Amino acid sequence: MSGKLSGKVAVVTGGAGGFGKGIVQKFKQEGAEVIIADFEEEAGQKTAGELKCEFQKCNVTSRQDWEALVKFADEKFGRLDYVVNNAGTTYRNKPTNEVTDEDFDKVFAVNVKAIYYSANVIVPYMQKKGTGGSFVTIASTAGIRPRPGLTWYNSSKAAVINATKTMAVEFAKDKIRFNSVCPVVGMGTGLSDLFLGKPENEKAFMATVPLGRGSTPKDIGNVCAFLCSDEAEFLTGIDMPVDGGRCV
Template sequence: MGRLEGKVAIVTGAGSGFGAGISRRFAAEGAKVLVCDINQAGGEATVSSNPDLLSFHKMDVTKSADWKATMDAVLQKFGRCDILVNNAGWSYTNKPTTDVTEEEFERTFDVNVKGVYLGCNAWVQQAMERKEGGVIINIASVGATRPRAGLVWYNASKGAVWNATKGLALEYGPHQIRVNSICPLVTGTGLFSAFTGVEDTPENRQKFVGNVPMGRIGEVDDVVNACVFIASSEASFITGVNLEVDGGRCI
């Protein structure tokens, strides 16, 4: 028996990076997963690793109509949805705040904050109606509480997710719905260059470990492992937690 046997999950931004890793591991632990991404090629590549348990659904997390279609799809295909992973995220390239355009600011908050708002609103009603509880996992960032220059508005968007995670946990705890976030350090994903403003090379990665007690940047599996634990019954009394997966960076 896998740790998520019999569960059904939605994972957004699942065509690459954390989302792809989370989807594959959830399936390996026995869950059925609706793999959601605006990038069809990426989403289908994720599904190809386990087509029996993974199913692709194209969506834009910033559109309420897409969220309605997503919930219709997961309920039609799997009959229920126990877990929502709000992973889809976006960032402009690290640069002076005065160089951030209005369009970049809006897209950052649309994807990172509005996407979580729409996702939670779309998912939570069916979870309450089933009266069996459920799990929401939001992917935030260490930048939510330890912001740095160059990514001010990205970090602010993740600060909103950090705060909303606690509020949602308080509001939906009586329905046995747990809400937590994972707050990763910069990791070796496709967003490394955007976050750091430099090319993703071994030499450049090394530049960002000086203030990390464990001496490395994050890996996708660090976040994936945390998500599996939080989604599982092993974490049944954990809610409202913003879990830093950062090698001690936020100490």
């Protein structure tokens, strides 16, 4: 299939469902070969079969799994052009003093350390290939307009936004671009209830979004595909809100 990502190869972490599945679907529509990297093997295999892409079981907090992922991509396709760091986690919205050590460690391992591993393992591969590349981090409006109840989740997303900007400058010489996408609370994603605290808070929260709804997998897929494409070749180091005006 021809498209603006035709002939390219992408890894999408957490691609089995939610925003990740929307990203995978859009990349396939635009002609890319896609590897779903997900810890949920059954769901990942199902999505890979449905969307006709590859699946590699991956714990994004494991350097060894990232190394295996690059090896798989190179052996299967001989290249890796795009990395979408979509996998993320949170804890249930609650007062900061009630956050546990386990909550904190998990959020920073999945949301921050995984980004470190992705760059630490894949940037050298791209530098060696010499063909450039594109990293997109799924951050959050929480990283740029934080609100109470999710202090350390918000902080983890602010950290990856900052890291993304820093790497955008550092690796520009290698034609490797780094950008962040900042969704507002997603509609129908697995973490929505945790962000909102309880389902009945959804209506009140959506009333604060000028366009009146949350981010969808389609919204995020569209923006990620654009940022990876040649249409965005002069964009690096940005954090793009996909939030219906929430951060205005």
